[in-house]
Amino acid sequence: MMKKIVILIILFIIINPAISIAQTIVIENINIIDVETGKIKKQQNIAIEGKNITSISSKKITPKENTEVINGADKFIIPGMIDSHIHFFQTGSLYTRPDAIDLKHIMPYEDEIEFAKKIVPDNFKRYLRLGITSVMDVGGPFSNFIIRDSVSQNNISPNVYVTGPLFSPYQPKAFSELEDIPIEKITTKEQATILFNKMLPYKPDFIKIWYIATKDIPAEKTYPIVEHIAQLTHKNNLKLTVHATQLNTAKLAVKAGADILVHSVTDTLIDNEFIELLKKNNVTYIPTLIVSKNYGKSFLGKPDNHYQDLAFANPTVYRSLTDVKKISDEDIPKGLKNLRNNEKTYLERSAAKDKIMFQNLKKLSENGINVATGTDAGNIGTIHASSYIQEIEAMKKSGISNLDILRASTINAAKGFGLDNQIGSISEGKLADLVILKNNPLENLQNLNSIKEVIKGGKIVGVSDLIKETPEQVVQRQVNAYNARDIDAFMDTYSEDIKIYNFPEEISIDGKEKMRESFKAMFERVPNLYCEIKNRIVLGNKVVDREYVRFGEKYSSVIAIYEIIDCKISKVTFLR
Incomplete structure (x- = not known):
């Protein structure tokens, strides 16, 4: 009888691949960065069973049978990082917010919405690859709940926390005719109650208000509705997040009952009244520093070409930022x-706004306000996952310490959303969401890029094999790096034994080093270098591009046939 039960269990697991036998992991001799105390606990041993950390000790832990043992000697471990402000219904592309720039005549918004849904599993992997094990989607359509309850359950993913549509006194016209609306116009308490009650059965993790204030809609006018939504939120034991970027509006939001402010105050320097309001009401402040400037850079066709975007952004999304x-x-x-x-x-104006945000962030941090890291990823130019380090770099410019930024990216974010009993620090009983680093991020925040391994919910995700890009994505990443004139990012897309031919079989470059020398010289010498893809055909591991290339004031049309093996370009044939 027992044998039959075991066989049935095995068959059940095979039929249901989402269910797996609990993995046991022991990490030996690792240096734990305690984000709460700021101290490093040296040569610690961590035992993980199932999804949770079961033991942390300076004494050696005897591994059980079938235990995965990780040698942590000379390495550092931090809690999985948290992006406390993202939007899955937006991709980060030039076409994702038609209310900001209307390019529907070039890219139909319906196509952009479908693309946003399609790339969610890809975004999951990119977040995990960069050590981000939890994300908070702070407002979107009802399909957000499908992402949390279905898509994330059937794909490797970070912890996903969501709400539904934003409550707002203003609704961009671009969203008004959608079937699944991300921003609902709410002008009465009755409308607020109807939307809240519609959302409640989906079990939102928090509620979001887009507290837009203009001359026609002053914050004082809509304050009673904001207060009403706050009361409904707290009555149902939820947190209230509020978008409020003006000092007066932010103060009113806190007085109304906001638990989390998801943007910086940008119109003026904060005062002591605001600081005391945040302290008294235990409000979390998410500065969200880079998102606004990224709109302008994208509109001008001048993205920063940050190394994280070139290496880890979805290549199709990033390509769009130079489409102008x-x-x-x-x-x-x-x-x-x-x-x-x-x-x-x-x-x-952008530089002046940055100065205000940096000074406000530093003052709030110095006064003990709970600051959390959030990117607003999905907005134009702020790409999912790859924007996170850029946000951290911006926080560093404000003058706050590496430790405070690491806290903002882990335990502070967890506390702000009421999740610090589950995630945010390395403690017995908490989820085993962990990032193993080669180097110490307290010494240099760039060491957050030295990821050796990511453990999500007690499972090793294998960062080196996590993102398997398609041949088309590999080629597009190469084009992006070419247009950025970044020789390292460009060459990273090629194999060591790359061969470049002029059609049909005349070899022009043989080997990666020769190719690097040739293209490095061109990147340095030629002005206005830009490659536009006119047409593309994908055939198995081959990608055929018709390219229109600008070299200074000259233009050239060329056909490029790329062959990709193991996610690297191994051969290119040019027809000129």
Whole structure:
């Protein structure tokens, strides 16, 4: 009888691949960074069973049978990081917010929405690859709940926490005709109650208000509705997150009952009244520093080409950020033309805004306010996963310490969302969401890039094999790096034995080093270098591109046939 039961259990597991036998892991001689005390616990041993940490000790732990043992000698371990502000319904591409820049005549918004849904599992892997084991989607359509309850359960993913549509006194026209609306216009308490009750059966993890204030809609006018939503939220034991970027609006949001402010105050320097309000009400502040500037950079076709974007952003999404270069003057919206004509003024205003945000963040950090790291990923130019280190770098510019930033990225974010009993620090009983690093991030935050391994919910995810890009993605990443003139990112897409031919079989470059020398010289010598893909055909491991290439003032049309093996370009044949 027992034998039959065992056989049935095995068959059940095979039929249901989402169910797996608990993995046991022991990490030996690791240096634990205690984000709460700021101290390093040297040569510790960590035992993990199932999803949780079961033991932490300086004494050697005898592994059980079938235990995976990780040698942590000379390495460092931190809690899995948390992005406390993202939006899955947005991809980060140039076309993802038609209310900000209307390019629906180039990319139909319906296509962009479908693309956003399609790449969610890909985004999951990119978050995990960069050590981000929890994400908070702070507002989107009802399909957010499908992402949390279904998509994340059937794919390797970070912990996903979501809410539904944003409550807002203002609704962009671009969203008003959608079947699944991400931002609902709420002008009465009755409307707020209806939306809240519609959302409640889906069990939102928190609630979000887009507290937009204008001359026509002053914050004081909509305050009673915000207060009403806060009361409904707290009555149901949920946290209230609020978008409020003006000091007056942010103060009103906190007085109304906000638990989390998801953006910086940007219109002026904060005062002591605001600090005391945050302290008194135990409010978490998410500075979200880079998102606004990224809109402008994308509109100008001048993204930063940060190494994280070139290496880890979804290549198709990142490609779109230079698409403005190929849009004809007739197709460019008026607002974009105005920005181009007033670029200097825009950049000066952007720099002034940065200065205010940095000073406000430093002052709040110095006064003990709970600060959490959040990117607002999904907005134009702020790409899922790859934007996280960029946000951390911006926080560093404000002058706060490495430890405070690491806390903001782990335990502070967990505390802000009421999850510090589950995630955010390395403690017995908590989820085994862990990141093993080669180097110490307290010494240099760039060491957060020295990831050796990621453990998610007690399972080793295998960072080296986590992202398996398609041949098309590999080729597009190569094009992105080419346009960025980044020789390292460009060459990273090629195999060591790369061969480049002129059609049909005339070899022009043999080997990676020769190729590096040739292209490095071109990147340094040629101005206005830009490659536009006119057409693309994908055939198995081959990608055929019709490329329109600008070299200074000259233009060239070429056919490139790429062959990809093991996620690297191994052969290119050019037809000129």
